[in-house]
Amino acid sequence: MPYRRTPAVQARLDAQRAGVVEAGLGLLAEYGYAGCTMAAVAARAGIATGSVYRHFPSKAELSVELFRTVVGREVAAVSEAAALGAHRGSADRVVAVIETFATRALKAPRLAYALLAEPVDPAVDAERLVFRRAFRDVFAAVITTGVESGELPPQDPRLTASALVGAGAEALIGPLTGPLTGSSAGETRETAGETAGEAGGESVGPGTVPALVTFTLRALGVPDAHHA
Amino acid sequence: MPYRRTPAVQARLDAQRAGVVEAGLGLLAEYGYAGCTMAAVAARAGIATGSVYRHFPSKAELSVELFRTVVGREVAAVSEAAALGAHRGSADRVVAVIETFATRALKAPRLAYALLAEPVDPAVDAERLVFRRAFRDVFAAVITTGVESGELPPQDPRLTASALVGAGAEALIGPLTGPLTGSSAGETRETAGETAGEAGGESVGPGTVPALVTFTLRALGVPDAHHA
């Protein structure tokens, strides 16, 4: 019997892995992928640099895991927003999705930029494509019902959905790139502290969300009179 | 005086560099960035692999150069489309831009996918951000005049422009990812030959362009009656 991993050890390992992910998520939210160095993640998790590689074979894999974790939440939030307004009209539900997406992004600008546009490893790029399809499907489902019910004018729901995903993402990148909380170049990570909490999230990009909603409604083919 | 590069040598070097770029562009159009290995580029250019590094310090730099070259042409084409219809309405000019962009992309699907979405080096990602701003500015200029003249309803031209860039790009990725001419995994580059020329470009994504135009017009706030 060469060796058996005892449950206690396994639990400790799982906890350590969770700690690594947690540390990575924190750094990602504050400094983006630029701040997610293996050394920094390890330090924040309270372990040695080399120990991170016990859980992730490369930085790219860790980056992808962080991406999936956060964006998975966003897809869930957006799906929920689409489902909540099921009794309302399709246009309202699409608006709810866009508003949810944009509001959450603007509330955590550095994180949103990291997920949407920050230049990173190609592996993360590939994951972006996957999750954009997920967002598209959420839109497409709502738009399809809207077209079938006659509330929305005839259109290809998949194409409109794709276009709205791209529109929302691209429209946000502008406002997001302005006030990046952390990083972008060498940043004093020590002195930065935790001052950039969840405080004034409303100050970023004022008017962006309403403008995006107007764009969305028009793109769907809802007459301007219906939304004032 | 250790060494002086004679004009003849310089000319030969310039030609060789141009040959490298030309080879890279060809591979990019046929197999995307996946096919743009340094070895393949060198082989097509008729030089040794190591000689490529005489002109480009890294694969990333070569990738960026190729990107700038091709997308620069696209920006020019789109700008020209925007300028040509100066006597017409702003909506028509925006449509001309979108049609130009989409038609050209669908005519060279593998190339367009490589430029728009293929996971590549972060340096190319950074360049994508730069050029998306360029496309945005083309849209924004036309939209601004349309809003000022009253042809288009009130809106933030920059935001609408960004959204249209994202919408166009994302809407094309779907149709583009279907019929990828080359690569995606190991591809027989030798036997492929030059069969994938400029032949039947119309077969890809039928109906995509009109649908995108409709989306664009609606998003701009042009009533459906005006475009039938």
Next chain:
DNA sequence: GTCTATACGTCGATAGAC
């Protein structure tokens, strides 16, 4: 062009679990 700084990934050694 050189030189410094930073960051990824690895390795031998140590400590501890089985």
Next chain:
DNA sequence: GTCTATCGACGTATAGAC
């Protein structure tokens, strides 16, 4: 006693400063 998890420094590559 054997095997494994952890540490932290090192090798190497690269980017930026001067």
